[in-house]
Amino acid sequence: MIGIVIKKEFRQIFRNPNILRMMMVMPIIQLIIIPFAADYEIKNIDLAIVNQDNSSYSQRLVQKLVAGNYFQLVEASTDYRTAQESIEKGHADLIITIPHDFEKNIIKENKATISISADAVNGVKAGLGNLYANQIIGQFNAEIREELLVMPRHNEIVNIQTFAQNRYNPHNDYHLFMVPGILALLVTMVGALISTLNIVSEKEKGTIEQINVTPLKKYQFIIGKLTPFWILGMISITIGFIISYVVFGIVSLGGYLSIYLYSGLYLLAVLGIGLLLSTFVDTQQQATLFSFFLMMNFVLLSGLYTAVESMPGWARFLSDLLPPSHFIKVIRSIFIKGSSVVDILPEFGIMAIFAVVLNGLAVMNYRKRA
Amino acid sequence: MSKEAIIKTQNLTKSFGAFTAVDKISFEAMPGEIFGFLGANGAGKTTAMKMLSGLLKPSSGTASVVGFDVFKQSEMIKKNIGYMSQKFSLYDDLTVEENIAFFGGIYGLRGDVLKLAQMELLERLQLMDQSKKLVASLPLGWKQKLSFSVAMIHKPRLVFLDEPTGGVDPITRRQFWEMIYEAAENGVTIFVTTHYMDEAEYCSRVSIMVDGKIAAMDTPRALKEQFGAKNMDEVFYTLARGAKRGE
Amino acid sequence: MKTFLAFVLKEFQHVWRDKRSLFILIAMPVMLMFIFGFALSNEVKNSNIAILCPKPDEEVLSLIEKIDQSKYFTINKMMHNPNEIENYFKQNKGKMVIVFENDFADKLQHDKLANVQLIGDATDPNTATTMIGYAQGIIADYQKSLLGETNLPYAIQVETRMLYNPQLLSAYNFVPGVMALILTLLGTMMTSVSIVKEKEFGSMELLLVSPVKPIMVIFSKALPYALLCFIDVLIILLMARYVLDMPIRGNIFLLLAMSVLFIFTTLSLGLLISNSVDQQQVAMFISLVGLMMPSLIFSGFMFPIENMPKPMQIISNIVPTKWYFEILKSVMVKGLGFSYIWKHTLILVGMTAFFTLVAVRKFKIRLS
Numbered sequence: 015m016i017g018i019v020i021k022k023e024f025r026q027i028f029r030n031p032n033i034l035r036m037m038m039v040m041p042i043i044q045l046i047i048i049p050f051a052a053d054y055e056i057k058n059i060d061l062a063i064v065n066q067d068n069s070s071y072s073q074r075l076v077q078k079l080v081a082g083n084y085f086q087l088v089e090a091s092t093d094y095r096t097a098q099e100s101i102e103k104g105h106a107d108l109i110i111t112i113p114h115d116f117e118k119n120i121i122k123e124n125k126a127t128i129s130i131s132a133d134a135v136n137g138v139k140a141g142l143g144n145l146y147a148n149q150i151i152g153q154f155n156a157e158i159r160e161e162l163l164v165m166p167r168h169n170e171i172v173n174i175q176t177f178a179q180n181r182y183n184p185h186n187d188y189h190l191f192m193v194p195g196i197l198a199l200l201v202t203m204v205g206a207l208i209s210t211l212n213i214v215s216e217k218e219k220g221t222i223e224q225i226n227v228t229p230l231k232k233y234q235f236i237i238g239k240l241t242p243f244w245i246l247g248m249i250s251i252t253i254g255f256i257i258s259y260v261v262f263g264i265v266s267l268g269g270y271l272s273i274y275l276y277s278g279l280y281l282l283a284v285l286g287i288g289l290l291l292s293t294f295v296d297t298q299q300q301a302t303l304f305s306f307f308l309m310m311n312f313v314l315l316s317g318l319y320t321a322v323e324s325m326p327g328w329a330r331f332l333s334d335l336l337p338p339s340h341f342i343k344v345i346r347s348i349f350i351k352g353s354s355v356v357d358i359l360p361e362f363g364i365m366a367i368f369a370v371v372l373n374g375l376a377v378m379n380y381r382k383r384a
Numbered sequence: 385m386s387k388e389a390i391i392k393t394q395n396l397t398k399s400f401g402a403f404t405a406v407d408k409i410s411f412e413a414m415p416g417e418i419f420g421f422l423g424a425n426g427a428g429k430t431t432a433m434k435m436l437s438g439l440l441k442p443s444s445g446t447a448s449v450v451g452f453d454v455f456k457q458s459e460m461i462k463k464n465i466g467y468m469s470q471k472f473s474l475y476d477d478l479t480v481e482e483n484i485a486f487f488g489g490i491y492g493l494r495g496d497v498l499k500l501a502q503m504e505l506l507e508r509l510q511l512m513d514q515s516k517k518l519v520a521s522l523p524l525g526w527k528q529k530l531s532f533s534v535a536m537i538h539k540p541r542l543v544f545l546d547e548p549t550g551g552v553d554p555i556t557r558r559q560f561w562e563m564i565y566e567a568a569e570n571g572v573t574i575f576v577t578t579h580y581m582d583e584a585e586y587c588s589r590v591s592i593m594v595d596g597k598i599a600a601m602d603t604p605r606a607l608k609e610q611f612g613a614k615n616m617d618e619v620f621y622t623l624a625r626g627a628k629r630g631e
Numbered sequence: 632m633k634t635f636l637a638f639v640l641k642e643f644q645h646v647w648r649d650k651r652s653l654f655i656l657i658a659m660p661v662m663l664m665f666i667f668g669f670a671l672s673n674e675v676k677n678s679n680i681a682i683l684c685p686k687p688d689e690e691v692l693s694l695i696e697k698i699d700q701s702k703y704f705t706i707n708k709m710m711h712n713p714n715e716i717e718n719y720f721k722q723n724k725g726k727m728v729i730v731f732e733n734d735f736a737d738k739l740q741h742d743k744l745a746n747v748q749l750i751g752d753a754t755d756p757n758t759a760t761t762m763i764g765y766a767q768g769i770i771a772d773y774q775k776s777l778l779g780e781t782n783l784p785y786a787i788q789v790e791t792r793m794l795y796n797p798q799l800l801s802a803y804n805f806v807p808g809v810m811a812l813i814l815t816l817l818g819t820m821m822t823s824v825s826i827v828k829e830k831e832f833g834s835m836e837l838l839l840v841s842p843v844k845p846i847m848v849i850f851s852k853a854l855p856y857a858l859l860c861f862i863d864v865l866i867i868l869l870m871a872r873y874v875l876d877m878p879i880r881g882n883i884f885l886l887l888a889m890s891v892l893f894i895f896t897t898l899s900l901g902l903l904i905s906n907s908v909d910q911q912q913v914a915m916f917i918s919l920v921g922l923m924m925p926s927l928i929f930s931g932f933m934f935p936i937e938n939m940p941k942p943m944q945i946i947s948n949i950v951p952t953k954w955y956f957e958i959l960k961s962v963m964v965k966g967l968g969f970s971y972i973w974k975h976t977l978i979l980v981g982m983t984a985f986f987t988l989v990a991v992r993k994f995k996i997r998l999s
Contacts, residue, residue, distance in 0.1 A: 032910065120785055186753060191754060229491065302919060326669060
């Protein structure tokens with residue numbers, strides 16, 4: 015019985031190459047292009063320097079600031095107003111002002127002040143820019159101090175040395191972080207949308223009424239409908255893995271068995287979301303609106319771009335209620351850290367609960383008999 | 385063929401909250417009968433039909449359809465009835481053949497039985513050379529005929545037709561009724577709702593619903609005599625004029 | 632004209648009757664503003680970390696306590712064995728481990744030099760870098776406190792001013808971003824889907840034989856959504872001002888005018904899509920899956936455009952959302968006037984004209 019429905023679905027899917035193409039090609043193109051754009055490694059911070067002290071120290075500091083990888087000098091002047099204008103125009107992100115008598119103050123007064131103004135509309139960039147600038151100024155400070163102090167290192171100063179290690183991603187490769195996440199999100203979008211639209215379009219055309227008067231049981235109908243999409247979903251995940259490898263050279267450190275197992279489970283939950291949604295709405299237009307709302311939440315709360323850790327408690331809770339958050343977390347831990355099934359066993363349990371609850375609710379809500 | 389009633393209802397009622405859509409209707413339909421179900425929009429026709437076909441649970445009363453109880457055995461009812469609704473309901477993006485295979489399959493037809501039923505159907509409709517065409521490309525009249533035949537593919541003893549000839553030209557309507565007669569002659573009970581009063585004349589018996597109740601039920605001839613009317617049109621207007629529920 | 636108005640009225644009735652859609656159209660921006668205004672932030676707060684300290688004595692404990700008390704970190708595990716680090720990361724228990732060397736306190740006392748290793752889970756490189764930076768800051772502070780009063784000679788102090796957004800609130804970036812994203816998708820989606828729906832159900836022909844010019848028929852369908860989008864703009868601005876406490880620095884009329892312009896851009900894009908496809912599902916796919924991620928990424932809302940490789944920067948120029956987002960930031964947050972955004976305005980006008988022209992052409996070809 016289920017086989018008959020599956021066959022019919024496949025026929026309809028392949029009869030409509032537009033939708034099939036859309037379902038496969040659009041995500042593939044996006045997966046190839048977007049990671050190149052989604053680079054959050056902030057290096058080229060546009061710097062405007064206002065150097066009002068024409069001294070050798072100020073020259074050295076400017077050189078030091080510009081020499082690193084972080085800053086790109088877009089303007090050097092002696093007037094703060096010009097620099098501020100270039101921030102307003104969006105040409106510069108950060109202004110570093112070296113005041114008059116900078117050198118003189120260091121030597122005579124033991125103390126000088128440098129001011130930094132950052133365009134803080136984008137808080138991250140401002141924060142990191144400030145951090146980098148402080149580091150460089152700190153280094154510069156240490157250098158000149160060593161030069162000026164005649165005596166060698168005075169030993170009574172205690173020193174705690176810190177060594178930083180970026181584990182799993184020593185070169186801070188942003189692709190490694192983004193590619194699995196984007197893949198996860200694209201699969202979610204396509205899976206949920208296609209299953210919703212498919213069922214709603216049957217509602218809209220009235221064919222579902224015909225099905226309802228047949229002896230076909232609702233679970234048979236639903237399984238028959240979801241199976242083809244599950245299979246297509248697994249295929250697109252596979253294509254995604256191939257792209258990750260071929261284009262970005264990313265392989266799963268934790269092997270592929272565990273990620274496939276988890277993906278299979280995840281797709282069940284995603285199709286469940288689509289199914290549940292389709293029971294709420296009557297028209298495809300409503301379906302689109304609802305999915306748009308869901309997708310916005312998926313994209314912004316799932317931890318794809320903004321770390322879930324930095325959200326307030328209630329938002330973290332909300333994020334935990336969204337299956338994509340879990341998928342993104344798991345796919346990253348398996349791919350990048352090489353977590354094994356045992357490491358993430360609780361996550362398997364959580365996803366299983368999602369799959370059961372979402373599909374259960376959908377089946378209950380999908381009434382063949384009012 | 386048994387002489388037992390195919391549909392048998394007793395005070396069948398459906399209410400949605402305070403609103404009683406169908407109010408204590410009782411009737412019987414016999415094998416081979418063409419049972420016409422008339423009524424203005426909102427009179428409760430569709431609700432009654434949904435209850436009888438197992439789509440909607442009644443609120444009270446009793447009813448048995450093809451020998452099964454509508455309360456407990458709706459799945460058995462579905463296996464043994466055919467249904468065709470006013471909204472054309474085959475899949476547009478499947479071919480004629482694929483639609484037959486799908487619906488036949490759902491009704492448990494397999495392998496050679498399915499093949500045979502399909503051949504028979506296509507031949508009867510003279511659609512042999514169109515079987516690989518998408519249903520979307522067929523003219524509406526053919527779609528309706530195909531739809532009716534598909535609803536009959538598993539040889540049910542009872543078929544529900546919900547305004548089957550809406551929007552169809554007179555010639556096709558005529559052909560359509562010929563198909564209905566043929567089925568009735570083979571002992572199939574036809575339960576049909578319609579807006580066309582001339583179609584009501586073709587029925588063996590007609591029931592007219594007003595405000596959720598059956599206002600009159602008899603053969604068309606007896607109804608015309610009873611109301612002193614020339615045709616069914618007049619009968620219907622006489623009854624429907626008293627309706628309280630509008631559209 | 633009268634018939635045109637009749638059409639517009641009919642479209643409004645359609646939209647008005649679909650209460651569920653109407654509800655989402657109004658409720659969505661409200662909820663999204665709440666969620667994103669308060670939830671999204673790039674600051675690290677109370678992030679879980681672990682400490683590996685083979686021999687925790689008083690000296691170390693006071694530093695650990697300092698770390699735990701900071702607003703950045705919460706210590707959720709004390710380790711005694713380096714083998715535990717790997718599992719800690721792999722099971723996603725936390726994002727950083729601070730490793731104290733074996734005789735940390737001894738060394739600090741006698742050698743005046745002790746080592747701490749900061750291991751960040753760089754799966755998310757920026758978060759790792761930021762966390763390591765904060766930890767270094769805390770340790771440096773601690774070190775200073777050990778030094779007591781002594782002031783270092785020849786000190787350079789740094790004074791930082793965060794312009795426009797002194798508290799570094801994420802809302803300043805997210806409000807314009809979410810607003811631009813909502814408008815882009817709603818405008819495009821609703822227009823394209825509602826028109827394609829008429830096509831799919833064959834009611835388009837019915838409209839086209841009416842005495843109104845076909846293109847007017849199409850415009851009348853888009854109009855109610857234009858109005859709804861504008862209502863959403865008002866809702867978002869009101870919420871930004873009164874719920875998120877975000878000052879709107881620029882000229883409010885300039886802001887609204889720009890928003891109207893952008894609404895027309897999205898509607899014309901929707902028109903173009905609807906004239907290119909025949910099925911609602913395809914229209915929806917293009918306007919949701921096809922637009923969402925690209926608008927999000929290429930608008931510069933999540934990822935600074937100047938960070939992108941050149942080809943990507945070029946691509947970003949064809950994304951209308953980018954221009955609107957920049958207008959919003961300039962006017963709303965920085966309080967700049969029209970002289971700063973005339974170029975953006977011109978580009979949006981150009982895009983709208985282009986989309987409309989192509990859509991009308993396609994439409995005419997279809998009719999003949």
